[in-house]
Amino acid sequence: MSKIGIADTTFARFDMAKVAIEEIKSHISAEIVRVTVPGIKDLPVACKKLIEEKGCDIVMALGMPGSAPIDKTCAHEASIGLIIAQLMTNTHIIEVFVHEDEASNEEELAWLAERRTREHAQNVVKMLVKPWALEREAGKGMREGFEDVGPLK
Numbered sequence: 001m002s003k004i005g006i007a008d009t010t011f012a013r014f015d016m017a018k019v020a021i022e023e024i025k026s027h028i029s030a031e032i033v034r035v036t037v038p039g040i041k042d043l044p045v046a047c048k049k050l051i052e053e054k055g056c057d058i059v060m061a062l063g064m065p066g067s068a069p070i071d072k073t074c075a076h077e078a079s080i081g082l083i084i085a086q087l088m089t090n091t092h093i094i095e096v097f098v099h100e101d102e103a104s105n106e107e108e109l110a111w112l113a114e115r116r117t118r119e120h121a122q123n124v125v126k127m128l129v130k131p132w133a134l135e136r137e138a139g140k141g142m143r144e145g146f147e148d149v150g151p152l153k
Helices: 016-024 040-052 069-089 105-128 131-137
Strands: 003-009 031-037 058-063 093-097
Touching: 003 016, 003 040, 003 093, 016 058, 016 105, 031 040, 040 058, 040 093, 040 131, 058 069, 058 105, 069 093, 093 105, 105 131
Parallel strands: 003 031, 003 058, 058 093
Antiparallel strands: none
16 A cells, blocks of 8 residues: 655635645555645655655645745746655655635635645656556646646647
């Protein structure tokens, strides 16, 4: 049985982990280990610990950076930390960030957070049990959250 790590934050304004767990469980039977940390810069070490200490095969890092310039900087730093953690552990960490300024109102932000999280959770399932499905989607201009942009003609 696969073991999937979910790391989320208290800073987020939407429970992305709940959605990710629900989506994963609707597709496969897997052990899911969740850890919640204060903010996005805490995600890299949380993900690394899920891999090294809890034996997770893949991890989702869920966060909702704010719209202020400092939040953009923190999101960038967290992304770099997640990349480093992936390289240190040779394990995929799927970053799922929803920036508050990607939506024009709270309803759209909640919609985006749910949709992006679900679509990335589906990618996690594909990476674990159906990697050929991702190969079929290569070059299709798929996006998680908003509408796909499609392939170049």
